[in-house]
Amino acid sequence: MPPAMISSKSVLIMSGRFLNDFVSFIVFSLLDAVDFILCYVYKIIDFFIEADWKPCYCSSAKEAITSSGKILVSERGESNKIVCLTSSKLQLEEISDTLYTRSSLVSEISKSTVNELKRFKIETTAATVCEKTTTAAGRKGTVRSTFTVNSTIVEMLQGKIGGGQQSSHPPVPRWSDCDCTTCNSWTKESLYVKAEGATTDNVEEDVLFIHGFISSSAFWTETLFPNFSESAKSKYRFIAVDLLGFGRSPKPTDSLYTLREHLDMIERSVLEPYKVKSFHIVAHSLGCILALALAIKHPASVKSLTLLAPPYFPAPKGVQATQYMMRRVAPRRVWPLIAMGASMACWYEHISRTICLLICKNHRLWDFLTKLVTRNRIRTYMIDVFCCHSHNAAWHTLHNIICGTAGKIEGYLDIVRTKLKCPVTVFHGRDDELIPVECSYNVQSRVPRARVKVIENKDHITIVVGRQQAFARELEQIWKNSTD
Numbered sequence: 001m002p003p004a005m006i007s008s009k010s011v012l013i014m015s016g017r018f019l020n021d022f023v024s025f026i027v028f029s030l031l032d033a034v035d036f037i038l039c040y041v042y043k044i045i046d047f048f049i050e051a052d053w054k055p056c057y058c059s060s061a062k063e064a065i066t067s068s069g070k071i072l073v074s075e076r077g078e079s080n081k082i083v084c085l086t087s088s089k090l091q092l093e094e095i096s097d098t099l100y101t102r103s104s105l106v107s108e109i110s111k112s113t114v115n116e117l118k119r120f121k122i123e124t125t126a127a128t129v130c131e132k133t134t135t136a137a138g139r140k141g142t143v144r145s146t147f148t149v150n151s152t153i154v155e156m157l158q159g160k161i162g163g164g165q166q167s168s169h170p171p172v173p174r175w176s177d178c179d180c181t182t183c184n185s186w187t188k189e190s191l192y193v194k195a196e197g198a199t200t201d202n203v204e205e206d207v208l209f210i211h212g213f214i215s216s217s218a219f220w221t222e223t224l225f226p227n228f229s230e231s232a233k234s235k236y237r238f239i240a241v242d243l244l245g246f247g248r249s250p251k252p253t254d255s256l257y258t259l260r261e262h263l264d265m266i267e268r269s270v271l272e273p274y275k276v277k278s279f280h281i282v283a284h285s286l287g288c289i290l291a292l293a294l295a296i297k298h299p300a301s302v303k304s305l306t307l308l309a310p311p312y313f314p315a316p317k318g319v320q321a322t323q324y325m326m327r328r329v330a331p332r333r334v335w336p337l338i339a340m341g342a343s344m345a346c347w348y349e350h351i352s353r354t355i356c357l358l359i360c361k362n363h364r365l366w367d368f369l370t371k372l373v374t375r376n377r378i379r380t381y382m383i384d385v386f387c388c389h390s391h392n393a394a395w396h397t398l399h400n401i402i403c404g405t406a407g408k409i410e411g412y413l414d415i416v417r418t419k420l421k422c423p424v425t426v427f428h429g430r431d432d433e434l435i436p437v438e439c440s441y442n443v444q445s446r447v448p449r450a451r452v453k454v455i456e457n458k459d460h461i462t463i464v465v466g467r468q469q470a471f472a473r474e475l476e477q478i479w480k481n482s483t484d
Helices: 004-048 105-121 123-140 151-160 230-235 259-271 284-297 321-328 336-347 351-357 361-373 381-387 391-403 411-417 436-448 468-483
Strands: 193-197 206-208 235-239 279-284 302-307 424-429 449-457
Touching: 004 105, 004 336, 004 351, 105 151, 151 302, 193 230, 206 259, 206 284, 206 468, 230 235, 230 424, 230 436, 235 259, 259 284, 279 351, 279 436, 284 302, 284 391, 284 411, 302 468, 321 336, 321 391, 336 351, 336 391, 351 391, 351 436, 361 381, 424 468
Parallel strands: 206 235, 206 279, 279 302, 302 424, 424 449
Antiparallel strands: 193 235
16 A cells, blocks of 8 residues: 555544544533533432432432441542441442542543643652552552442442331332333342243253343344254253343342342342253353353353453553443443443433433333334344333443443453363454454453454444354354363
8 A cells, every 4th residue: 555545544544533532522521511410300300200309429428327237438539438337238349439430521631631741740749649549549459348439329228238118118110210011020029031942851951141231131032042953942941031120120229230139130030940050151241241250159050151242351550440441331432323322321320311211211112113114024122122121220230240340350250260161252243342352352361261253244233133043053062062
């Protein structure tokens, strides 16, 4: 290629990046303001409709003490941030700080600009400050429960820890959530599970499918399940589950959707009632985190581990893993569009609630309109996949699972490398604009025996949807090889 063409291409790329950065700064600065306004709008609407002021993560943290659990919380910004729990089913280290420490774009850029100026002017001072910051971060990263928790978490915990008052009325969905029978599964104490394939008497092996963020079991049952061979259907029992808060599973309004809650529900809904002793795991995106946590909890039971687009971003030394993960998954950029969607879902509590109000609450309308426009020429299961969840479930799962476990994934992978003997296979779409291919190679760097397969011209969704027949054959081969 002539040098002139290379130079022109470089100029176009740099111009495109500059334009994306500039437009993103304008758009997300406006979204900061809109989310601030929506905070008060929703407080007023919640009060008039539900007769209660609902806490949100915009609130400043406050000191709170429960009658049984002793929770001492300092205000945000103070040097001592201590939380003490003497008895609780929920452990506070599972709660991600990204829930309540999400700075606006303007303040973040201003802070970074000031830091850069300091670095250029006084390098020695900056190095000292960096060293102190790293030391402080190290102290915060110890096993002691030492971090800031804001009033929303405190109020939700007060109902979970012994002294909370339990309401005699059955839980009801919030006015901004859907109240249909599909979404309103309040009476169920277990997750929605779809099992196909071999019957109970003929099961040779089980396969557990775990979907990703803002998804459901339909992601598997409508794509892969019909495409497995008759031989596989006679040997394997395929089990797909709707995670807590998604699809047809319960969506409790008082849940924090932590890692422990998700794992407990999977064990209670799948492993125990189906008497699963050993199993293969197939997981997509966020589901990969749950798959790793489940695998290290049952190391002797896992026959194979298949991960699709695992969100593993090793944090640089001295950088807080949760915050780093949030900025990688949700970079606050208008392009690509999937990154903008992730940014709106991750950074803006009230804007994301508005999106759920418009889309999820009205998913039956969108399903009807899709069928009307297409005259039933296409299957509309993707409406159920992406629209059947509550804002509370999506918001807390995003922060407490994807962001909150960022510092734990490395440890999970180390255990998989040293304690698990099962084969590990990682699939990734070359064109995935949400979770880049480097994440799969990051997994391989921690687990050298992991086999990475990059699928050309496929993205975060089409790595399965659109190539389900080929993927079904690949999975069958993985399971066959694991027993040879």
